[in-house]
Amino acid sequence: SQQGEEDPQALSIQEGENATMNCSYKTSINNLQWYRQNSGRGLVHLILIRSNEREKHSGRLRVTLDTSKKSSSLLITASRAADTASYFCATDGSKLTFGKGITLSVRP
Amino acid sequence: EAGVAQSPRYKIIEKRQSVAFWCNPISGHATLYWYQQILGQGPKLLIQFQNNGVVDDSQLPKDRFSAERLKGVDSTLKIQPAKLEDSAVYLCASSERGDEKLFFGSGTQLSVL
Numbered sequence: 001s002q003q004g005e006e007d008p009q010a011l012s013i014q015e016g017e018n019a020t021m022n023c024s025y026k027t028s029i030n031n032l033q034w035y036r037q038n039s040g041r042g043l044v045h046l047i048l049i050r051s052n053e054r055e056k057h058s059g060r061l062r063v064t065l066d067t068s069k070k071s072s073s074l075l076i077t078a079s080r081a082a083d084t085a086s087y088f089c090a091t092d093g094s095k096l097t098f099g100k101g102i103t104l105s106v107r108p
Numbered sequence: 109e110a111g112v113a114q115s116p117r118y119k120i121i122e123k124r125q126s127v128a129f130w131c132n133p134i135s136g137h138a139t140l141y142w143y144q145q146i147l148g149q150g151p152k153l154l155i156q157f158q159n160n161g162v163v164d165d166s167q168l169p170k171d172r173f174s175a176e177r178l179k180g181v182d183s184t185l186k187i188q189p190a191k192l193e194d195s196a197v198y199l200c201a202s203s204e205r206g207d208e209k210l211f212f213g214s215g216t217q218l219s220v221l
Binding site: 003030031033035040041042043044045048088090092095096097098099100101 | 156
């Protein structure tokens with residue numbers, strides 16, 4: 001299966017701290033995406049990194065991809081209470097497949 | 109730009125009843141997806157349309173689930189008859205042709221009692 005597996009399952013940090021979330025997958029991919037889901041809402045696309053890229057930035061987000069280790073990490077810097085949500089990695093091989101997600105809680 | 113519209117927002121039915129969900133994708137988006145998200149899990153793809161043709165329905169329980177996308181725009185997903193394990197959020201998403209980024213609707217939360 002190409003399904004990404006996120007780690008940790010849950011993360012609780014203080015506002016202003018950095019949050020690091022990891023994703024591992026099993027087979028080769030075309031790209032890897034990260035999505036955010038607020039409670040009771042749909043998913044929102046955050047960032048896409050292609051298999052030939054190693055690092056990408058978007059605002060307070062930094063994503064890395066290591067295809068040799070089949071892993072990716074999402075770093076949110078200077079977290080805010082509004083970052084409280086579930087975060088999903090999605091791997092795109094022949095189709096987009098989502099992991100189970102990481103629940104991030106940012107305490108004010 | 110208007111987002112992906114879904115209705116209803118919530119639905120409660122009894123097992124063995126039928127239910128239908130509606131989705132209106134972002135204008136101009138050729139690809140439409142239906143995902144099932146069970147509580148505590150990630151979304152699972154049920155069916156993918158390219159215009160009004162089916163690209164992937166390998167994980168759609170075809171004995172009870174059906175979906176159509178007439179005229180390559182709106183789509184409906186139907187469950188008949190519903191089972192307790194169908195309780196989930198049903199998410200619709202769309203994307204531009206050739207673009208890997210998906211735009212999701214807010215979903216329909218289905219409770220089967």
